[in-house]
Structures are given as C-alpha cells and as structure tokens.
Amino acid sequence: MSAPVIGLSTYREQARWGVWDQRADLLPTQYAEAVEATGGVPVLLPAVAQVGAADAVVRRLDGLVIAGGADVDPARYDAEPHPRTAGWRPDRDAWELALLDAAAAAGLPVLGVCRGMQLMAVHAGGSLDQHTPDLVGHEEHSPGGDVFGRVPVRTVPGTFVAGLVGETLEVGCHHHQSVATHPGWVAAARAEDGTLEAMEVPGDRFCVAVQWHPETAADVGLLAGLVRAAASYAVERSAR
Template sequence: MSAPVIGLTTYREPAAWGVWQQPADLLPAQYADAVTATGGLPVLLPPVAGTGAADAVVARLDGLVVTGGADVDPARYGAEPHPRTAGWRPDRDAWEAALLDAAAAARLPVLGVCRGMQLMAVHAGGELDQHTPDLVGHDEHSPGGDEFGTLEVSTEPGSRLAALVGTSLEVSCHHHQSVRTHPGFTAVARATDGTLEAMELPGDRFCLAVQWHPETATDVGLLAGLVRAASSYSTARGRPTSA
C-alpha cells in the first residue's frame, strides 16, 4: 500500500545527546508517529535559506504540516514584543513562510499545528494576541512547563474540521498566544472562553490549522484527513507515492 510523503517543519535549537552539544534539527517524535499511524511517510524539514529551496521541497511533497514551536516574530505583523513574547526564530519564520507560498502555488494540502496556525495567520496578513491570559484571565491554554492544557472545543457545523473531528472535542493545547485576525481563513472552532482554536481556507483545498496538538491524542482525525488529502493530491498529479 502506497504512502504519501508528509513534510514536517522542525526546530533548530542547541541540544545535547551522548557526548555531543551542538545545534540540532528537532521535532517531538509524536508528529512522525502520528503521520505513520495514519498511513503517511514523514519527512523532516529543517530551516533552509536560499532562493527556490521551498519550491524544490514542495515539489517532492504530498502534504505539509507546519508544526508547533516558539512564538512568531512580532515584527512580522508590525507589533512590539509583549513582555511574555520570547524565543522567536527569524530563520524558521522565513522558511515556513516560503513553504506556505510554495504550497499555495502548488495547492498542496497543509495542516498547521499551534505555532503553525499562528504563522499561517500572520503569513496571510493577520495579527496575534501575544498573551492570551491577558484576554481570558486564566492559564488553561498553557499551564506552564511541559504540561498540556485540556480544553473543550466546539467546531463550526458544516466545516471541513467538523467533518473530521465532530461537533465538539476535548483537546490538548500549549499556547500562550492566539490568532486575532486571519484574512482569507474562516474561523471554525473556539474554546468555551471564546478563543479561536481553528481556522480553515474555504474551498476544495485542504488548508486547515488548529491551536491544539492533534499529534498527542489517540484520535488523530486531523492528521488522517491530511494524509487522505495528500494521497488524493499525489494521485491527481499522476505522481506515484512511496511504497
């Protein structure tokens, strides 16, 4: 049975393993495991500079996941950093923006996860709220440390998202920022406190983003949906998927 190739963007961070302490390209294994479990073939995409690099990569993919990570650079949406905004990586921002441009041109299926949703909104000309607790008065979206928050999310009836995950679901999240505006995208899920938790592009192309982490859940309906869309994309282009 063939498997569509799914690109996963990565961190580039100082890391230690064995006797080594070096910059490394990193991503929690849950992403690749979830893609594999739903029938895809995961490929890691570390930040790359250079004209044409993103187009060359996208030409070899059947689907793309813009993964979670550090805050998006506030300069990308014309804002000064909030005191709690930290750790942005201009190289990763630029690489993922280039991948999104190439993916849009090729109509490649795309799923954004957490930071991925925020980057996609900013790339579309939107803005972020830099510290969600300022708006909602609690830290349930990101309890701190390496813990995920647990939230109940309601989806928009008739949306692609609702068809994949149902009318409501409990999700694992870890975000202190959230999307304020999202030009071109439709809001398709919110938490009970009103925070936008998902958006999707209208039309036939699979282009969807969520603030939560579907790769951590036993129900990986979102990733399964992406893999199905990637398989159809590959077939439509007449390109054989990997065996």
Template sequence: MSPLIGLTTYREQAAWGVWDQRADLLPAQYAEAVVACGGVPVLLPPQPAEGAAAVVARLDGLVVSGGADVDPGRYGATPHPRTAGWRADRDAWETALLDAAEAAGLPVLGVCRGMQLMAVRSGGTLDQHTPDLVGHDDHSPGGDAFGTVAVRTEPGSRLAGLVGEAVTVNCHHHQSVATHPGFRAVARAADGTLEAMEAEGDRFCVAVQWHPETAADVGLLAGLVAAAAPGSPE
C-alpha cells in the same frame, strides 16, 4: 504509494549522548502520527527560503509544526513582555513553504505556532499573551504540561467532519490568532479563544491551536494524509 508528508522542525541547542550542540529536531509524536495514518514523514529543518519550491515539488502534504513565538515584527506589533524566543530562520522558511504549497495546491495542516504563522502570512495579527484576555492559563499551564481544553467546531466545516462537533484537545499556547484574512474561524474554546481556522475552497488547508499529534485519535492528520494521497481529488 504512501503520501510523503513534510514536517517542519525546530533548530535548537540540544543534548544527547555525549553531544551538546545545535540540532534539528521535532517531537517524535508528529512522525509517529503520520506513519499511523498511512503517510511517510520527512523532516524539513530551517534552510534558505529559496529552496522551498523545490522541496514542495517533492511532497504530497505539509505540516507546519509547533514551536516558538512568531516574530511580532511580521505583523507590525511591538513585542509583549511575554513574547520571546522567536526564530527568524523558521519564520522565513515556513512562510516560503506556505507560499510554495499554495502555488502548488498542496494540502497543509498548521499546528499551534503553525496556525499563528499561517494567520500572519495572510495579513493577520496575533494576541501576544492570551491570559491577558481570558484571565487564566488553561491553554498553557506551564512547563512541559499541556492544557486540556474543550472546543466546539463550526457545523459544516471540514474540521467538524474530521473531529466532530465537540472535542477535548491538548493545548500549549500563550498566544492566539486575533485576525485571519482568508480563513474561516471553525472552532473556539469556551472562553472565546480561536482554536481552529480553515481556508475557503477545496484545498485541505486547516490550522489548529492544539496538538493533534498527541491524541490517540489523530483525525486531523488522517484527513491531511487522505487529502495528500495520490489520486485524491484535493
């Protein structure tokens, strides 16, 4: 049977057809990539955190998707002037999903905001505006454009086994992970920005700052789907 992969979603004001109202949505590339890798995508909109364990019990894998900044209060920081639009409902829901996924041993992939939330959940912190550190906007050039960033992976890591020792990725992040207890740093950009981390141990628990769903080679999502497949040793 094809593994069931949960995809967390945005909840935003959106317009389509004759409608302009709050909607639960996610770029279709996520679901399309999961299907291309042999999985069945299921959308997981923000909801009360108490339901997370019941949801995870029905899933084979989880993707924590990109989106708005994480609330700085979750890691004890004052908001930077460029930090905005955090969503308390998503922060709480996705944190509960990660808690339940860890308890169940569920394979997890964090994408962009997902990586940042995973770091914060583990007791880590974020750099709230990466251009302040690196002196350029290559990681998020503005608007709906992705930045093209060259990344080198850590030899021997799970990530390197999935994407190789070097990869050019599509990024859209103005924040980045500063500290990440419980995770190993496994990829960096040339400017030193942490671009990926993974948990120690056998469980597939990988997070990247880039957007693998936008690439023709969706090796990361293929790795997640393989780890989530019935009968997988993970």
C-alpha cells in the same frame, strides 16, 4: 498506490544526546509517529535559507505540516513585542513562510499546529494576540512547563474540522498566544472562552490550522484527514 510523503517543519535548538551537546534540527517524535500511523511517510524539513529551496521541496511533497514551536516574530505583523513574547526564530519564520507560499501556489494540502496556525494567520496578513491570558483571564491554554492544558472546544458545523473531529472535543493545548485576525480564513472551532482554536481556508483544498496538538492524541483525525488529502493530491499530480 505509494504512501503520501508528508513534510514536517522542525525546530533548530541546542540539544543533547549520547556524547553530543550541539545545535540540532529536531521535532517531537509524536508528529512522525502520527503521520506514519495514518498512512503517510514523514520527512523532516529543517530551515533552509537558499533561494528557491521551498519550491523545490514542495514539488516533492504530497502534504505539509507546519509544526508547533516558539512565538512568531511580532515584526512579521507590524507589532511591538509583548513582555511575554520571546524566543522567536527569524530563520524558521522565513523558511515556513516560504513553504506556505510554495504550498499555496501548488495547491498542496497543509495542516498547521499551534505556532503553525499562528504563522499561517500572519502569512495571510493577519495578526496575533501576544498573550492570551490578558484577554481570557486564565492560563488554561498553557499551564506552563511541559504540561498541556485540557481545553473543551466546539467546532463550527459544516467545516472540514467538524467533519474530522466531531461537534465537541477536549484538546491538548500549549499556547500563550492566539490568532486575532485571519484574512481569507474562516473560523472552524473555538474554546468556551471564545479563543479561536481552529481555522480553515474555504474551498476544496485541505488547508487547516489548529491551536491544539493533534499529534499527541489517540484520535489523530486531523492528521488522518491531511494524509487522505495528500494521497488524493499525489494521484491528481501524477495524472497531470
């Protein structure tokens, strides 16, 4: 059986390498390494504006990761920007929402990471708390700079997430926003301060989202779960 192909959504940023300093489509290497380490083949998915592109891409994938990144445009959930909300990318929002539409229609396994979880909540008609420290009174979820916050998390018994990572774990977080409402999803894990740290769609389809960064951990149970679901999806699709 061939290794399942996992699409990874990407940033589009000004970047420097070698003699070059220009716009680039990029993603931290840890995502691709984690997919490869768990048996998948990673494919980067830069934002595409072409109508029908998301459907064409999803037809060729066995699984999808909506990666971390900048804040979601507050207009997507009918909110005014908080003073700390910044850097949203309308092109990336549109592309990833189109990918989520196509993935839902195809029953494709999906994992959302950090911003990915927030976008998936918005895709379902939900909303975000735009600056979590206003609610919890601390900045442990995102200490600033390139440092990940270490956050204890407790999973909800019986969920996909609990089955993949266990009852409790300490995770690496880098989010100043969080999910406020999530229609159609169930809570799968929370931090000690009550912040929703994971959610999933009920049923048999692997559709899971987490606020933390599983690609940075030695235990990549969530990505392993996605790759297993993607392998099963590929077999089922070939049998149709």
